[in-house]
Amino acid sequence: MKPASTKRTDSSDKANLLRKALVTHVVRNVACDNHEIEAARGEKAIVALARANIYNLLASAYAEPPSLQVVRAIADGTLLRAFRDVGLDHVAAELDAFVPGRDAKDLLEEMEIEYTRLFVAPGPDYVPPYQSMYSDELSDGSTALANDGKRLDKRQLWGDSAVAAERMYLEAGLAVTGELREVPDHIGLELQFLQHLCGREAEALNTGRILAAEESVRLQLAFLETQLAPWIDRFCQAVGNAARHPFYRGIANLTLGFVLSDVEELRRQASVIVDGAMGSGDVCSV
Amino acid sequence: MSIPKLSRRQFLALSAATAGVAALGSRFVPLPQTITPAGAAEPSLSEGQWIPTCCHMCGGTSGILCNVVNGRVAKIKPNTDNPIGLANVSSDYWQHKSEGAAMCPKGNAGIFTLYDPDRVKKPLKRTNPEKGKGVDPKWKEISWDEALDEIAAKLKALRDNGEAHTLLWFTEDSSFTDIQADFCDLYGTPNYSMHSNLCDVSRKAIFKSVMGHDRPLGDTVNSKYILFFGWNPLSATKWSHLPRTITRGIENGARFIVVDPYCSFTASKAHEWIPIKPSTDGAMALAMANVIIESKLYDQKFVDDWAVGFDQFSAYVKDKTPEWAEKITGVPADTIRRIAREFATTKPAIVDAWSGPGQHSNAVQGGRAIAVLAALTGNVDKPGTIMIPNKGGGAHPPIRVKKTDKPRLDGLSKFPMGHSSGVYTEIISRILDGKGPYQPKMAVVMFQNLVLSIPGTNNVIEALKKLDYVVVDDIYLSETAEMADIVLPGSTYLERYEVIGQWVTWPVVSLRQPVVPPIFGQLPEYDVVIQLGKRLGLKDADGAPFFESLKYEDYISKMIQGGSAKITLEELKALPGAVWMDPKGTQYEKHLAEVKPPEGATVDPKTGSVKDKDGKLVGVKVGDKVHKGFATPTGKLEFFSESLASKKDINGNPIDGLPAYTPRDWYPDDKFPLFLINWKESHHTHSRTFNNPYLMEIQNWNRLAINDVTAGKLGIQDGDEIWVESPYGKAKAIARVTQGIHPEVVGWQHGFGHWGFGKVAKGKGTADGQFNVTKSDPISGMALHKEVCVKVYKA
Numbered sequence A: 001m002k003p004a005s006t007k008r009t010d011s012s013d014k015a016n017l018l019r020k021a022l023v024t025h026v027v028r029n030v031a032c033d034n035h036e037i038e039a040a041r042g043e044k045a046i047v048a049l050a051r052a053n054i055y056n057l058l059a060s061a062y063a064e065p066p067s068l069q070v071v072r073a074i075a076d077g078t079l080l081r082a083f084r085d086v087g088l089d090h091v092a093a094e095l096d097a098f099v100p101g102r103d104a105k106d107l108l109e110e111m112e113i114e115y116t117r118l119f120v121a122p123g124p125d126y127v128p129p130y131q132s133m134y135s136d137e138l139s140d141g142s143t144a145l146a147n148d149g150k151r152l153d154k155r156q157l158w159g160d161s162a163v164a165a166e167r168m169y170l171e172a173g174l175a176v177t178g179e180l181r182e183v184p185d186h187i188g189l190e191l192q193f194l195q196h197l198c199g200r201e202a203e204a205l206n207t208g209r210i211l212a213a214e215e216s217v218r219l220q221l222a223f224l225e226t227q228l229a230p231w232i233d234r235f236c237q238a239v240g241n242a243a244r245h246p247f248y249r250g251i252a253n254l255t256l257g258f259v260l261s262d263v264e265e266l267r268r269q270a271s272v273i274v275d276g277a278m279g280s281g282d283v284c285s286v
Numbered sequence B: 001m002s003i004p005k006l007s008r009r010q011f012l013a014l015s016a017a018t019a020g021v022a023a024l025g026s027r028f029v030p031l032p033q034t035i036t037p038a039g040a041a042e043p044s045l046s047e048g049q050w051i052p053t054c055c056h057m058c059g060g061t062s063g064i065l066c067n068v069v070n071g072r073v074a075k076i077k078p079n080t081d082n083p084i085g086l087a088n089v090s091s092d093y094w095q096h097k098s099e100g101a102a103m104c105p106k107g108n109a110g111i112f113t114l115y116d117p118d119r120v121k122k123p124l125k126r127t128n129p130e131k132g133k134g135v136d137p138k139w140k141e142i143s144w145d146e147a148l149d150e151i152a153a154k155l156k157a158l159r160d161n162g163e164a165h166t167l168l169w170f171t172e173d174s175s176f177t178d179i180q181a182d183f184c185d186l187y188g189t190p191n192y193s194m195h196s197n198l199c200d201v202s203r204k205a206i207f208k209s210v211m212g213h214d215r216p217l218g219d220t221v222n223s224k225y226i227l228f229f230g231w232n233p234l235s236a237t238k239w240s241h242l243p244r245t246i247t248r249g250i251e252n253g254a255r256f257i258v259v260d261p262y263c264s265f266t267a268s269k270a271h272e273w274i275p276i277k278p279s280t281d282g283a284m285a286l287a288m289a290n291v292i293i294e295s296k297l298y299d300q301k302f303v304d305d306w307a308v309g310f311d312q313f314s315a316y317v318k319d320k321t322p323e324w325a326e327k328i329t330g331v332p333a334d335t336i337r338r339i340a341r342e343f344a345t346t347k348p349a350i351v352d353a354w355s356g357p358g359q360h361s362n363a364v365q366g367g368r369a370i371a372v373l374a375a376l377t378g379n380v381d382k383p384g385t386i387m388i389p390n391k392g393g394g395a396h397p398p399i400r401v402k403k404t405d406k407p408r409l410d411g412l413s414k415f416p417m418g419h420s421s422g423v424y425t426e427i428i429s430r431i432l433d434g435k436g437p438y439q440p441k442m443a444v445v446m447f448q449n450l451v452l453s454i455p456g457t458n459n460v461i462e463a464l465k466k467l468d469y470v471v472v473d474d475i476y477l478s479e480t481a482e483m484a485d486i487v488l489p490g491s492t493y494l495e496r497y498e499v500i501g502q503w504v505t506w507p508v509v510s511l512r513q514p515v516v517p518p519i520f521g522q523l524p525e526y527d528v529v530i531q532l533g534k535r536l537g538l539k540d541a542d543g544a545p546f547f548e549s550l551k552y553e554d555y556i557s558k559m560i561q562g563g564s565a566k567i568t569l570e571e572l573k574a575l576p577g578a579v580w581m582d583p584k585g586t587q588y589e590k591h592l593a594e595v596k597p598p599e600g601a602t603v604d605p606k607t608g609s610v611k612d613k614d615g616k617l618v619g620v621k622v623g624d625k626v627h628k629g630f631a632t633p634t635g636k637l638e639f640f641s642e643s644l645a646s647k648k649d650i651n652g653n654p655i656d657g658l659p660a661y662t663p664r665d666w667y668p669d670d671k672f673p674l675f676l677i678n679w680k681e682s683h684h685t686h687s688r689t690f691n692n693p694y695l696m697e698i699q700n701w702n703r704l705a706i707n708d709v710t711a712g713k714l715g716i717q718d719g720d721e722i723w724v725e726s727p728y729g730k731a732k733a734i735a736r737v738t739q740g741i742h743p744e745v746v747g748w749q750h751g752f753g754h755w756g757f758g759k760v761a762k763g764k765g766t767a768d769g770q771f772n773v774t775k776s777d778p779i780s781g782m783a784l785h786k787e788v789c790v791k792v793y794k795a
């Protein structure tokens, strides 16, 4: 999103370090009188909510077996359209060719089996949905070889990436529930964490708490850059290769496209915030 | 893969288009306000906590300390507050505690098992009705509630139909056993079975019959002569103190002799390795007895006071000369003579035998011949001899239950020295031949890979196929899980409780406790049992619901309170290292304790056994004193077992009261000219550690050891691909040509050859059970892992 206004300038000459806080303070206090800013904020909130929804959609695709609703959304064309809208025409076409004449229950079971084969039951096509299996070192550094002369893959669950992910959850005031416990760097949890942060951003924007919204955006970007983005590519490629069902190929494509686009967008936004607050003096750039 | 680039507009469109398609309930909860985010993460950050618990990478339960940093297990080290891992007699423990304890490679590699990416994480339901080796079950994840509801519904239907007894229950034997036994009793099946009959129940039978205790332990540290038949304790560690206690014994001056067809790691550290033909150890022991008695080197007074049947025994061994034994065993008569003299004249001495001679059809009698050597030389329960441990442990919490009167499927009661763990091979055979009292319908398999552990792999697969419904609870998709209708994700030892009270010679109670919560939120096995019991509404004999409000912590707290520690779970947790021990330490010669016989007690003039008026043994009269004696039927060590002599084995053959030598049933012939044996090493347990890369790095293939002379005759060279063939199976293997194995024997390490299980384990080495016949020894029900003959030829 482009900043709503670039016309007003701040003529004060305060130290850069103080500027950002001051600016947001000013915005927070004057915003309600300024329709333009309010509208912009509203639009940002809408985008944040949309992002939260998409993160939730993706999280659910990896965190639990498909539901009947998903099957219906495939059958009635909802997902087809959605895939088309974002330029995944070939996935849409595959999905289209897949569905007709199929009983919803059969289709559901087929997708449950596919989901389990890909993300749950270790086997030849298993794509471990855990960051540590991608980001962590392949081996413990030992040069010992197995007695067939091969180096063994020693990556394990709950590696450093999981610890780092959990730490960021805790910093954001969130803990993984005991009941539906999973290892903290499960793709579903990482995506859902972003859903929470986007939701927070939207809520903060809607209640005029600009600092909180900014904080959430900062956390989103930090989490994406340090946790999700570094492995999402390899994960989605692996899913794309292993998936037999077009739905999961489509979801993998969509995940990768969306996450990378979101990172890019957030980076752009962040640079604008930094520029605006710290450099050009563009008070309304938030 | 095409990666779309999405604009913000498309975000909005996508969100709108997919609204309501899927909504994942939150997997996060807000942290309580009182915990600041920093506070939540900080305290555990740097050094974390050290939590005492017990290893279970094998059944040995060595004491360990786990370092948990940020909710993750970062390091495991030995716990010197627990003697298991350090010593098995108290004086040695107290004296050397400060030197530190040990963990074997498996224990050191335990963290990987906890965090193995190939673990089963969610309950899985089979959707492909076809079952078989390598057939994709087409798993589908289901929720825990669905899984438990479905299993409970199957169990309920069976029970409502009056068929509760057709449920088979299999479990590992050193974890959460009591509560499973309770479940089976309350549910109404007699078919509760455990792993032990795949392990060492013949040894249990041997020592139970000779000295009244089924698991004596050697005080090797204090010994001067250590003689082992078919045991590899320096490598096949169970309790990581084993190697130390033996090498300390050697340092203290013990001479160490190993009789084994294979030059095991242990044999390689011995003063002498004596290669022997498999299953003939009993013959060598009888010849040793012959020499010892002929040369009057036995302990006359001890035998007179503390043994029965000596005269019959000495008459029996009169013609069991070293020359006689040489023909059977392949061990030179002079060697037998020399070992017999050394053993009888060096005091104190230990003689012991484990699974080497223990997994053949003549295991019990052969083993008894070895065990009586201890009685003959007075080397029993004294410092430096084989010891009768004082178990501490926990007591099974009291439960009132009316057990079913239906017979067991395996006919356990017909095995004269059968073990409460049942007879797996008979279960498999009855499912297949239909000759049991009924056909079983359902099985629950806890933490057991039956397919790779019961002799006769194909039979096991076919038997499992015949059951209507199979539940497997395991941390891996094992070859047995591949045959299941439902798989539940198991827990590792770092995620669950256990009370441990054995493996050393004095009463010690130690605790295994979860150091991290189950990492996938899964239920530990005992909670699965509780949940099923609850759903079924199982009631005790008084009609009180047993599982309804049962918490496993309370259950084991009662176990601890009922045992020798007499403290609660919380009190045990608070003790250093979570270990309680009896300050009195190891007691020797416990049979000498004097007892006061009750009014009306009578003495058997022949044996000295003192019995109360109901005929119950209350002591043994030696001289003019009445002692506690041994827990045998006569209260004395038994060269001759009256009780065995009165019974028939499972084949209906009478049993000799003496440890008579008979050859095992299956001997090499022209077609299958080689004995095939197997063994274990420190880096693997059963078939269950083979997905651990740290352990596979040590050994990831079981090449077939073959003597160089034999190999030369067959034109086989080291590293050659070969065929191994028995009447029951044929598979490829790789040859390891060595001088360290008897020329008539080939052998390898057990546990390899997975075709499922995990990506590290899969396809490594050759599975040994496929060559075997599905049989047990006819006295104890011990699975015959080593009674197999093969031919070997170049592939």
Ligand code: SF4
Pocket (backbone or CB within 6 Å): B055, B056, B057, B058, B059, B060, B061, B062, B102, B103, B104, B105, B106, B107, B108, B237, B238, B239, B240
């Ligand atoms: S012997 Fe090794 S695997 Fe077994 S309990 Fe001890 S440390 Fe663990």
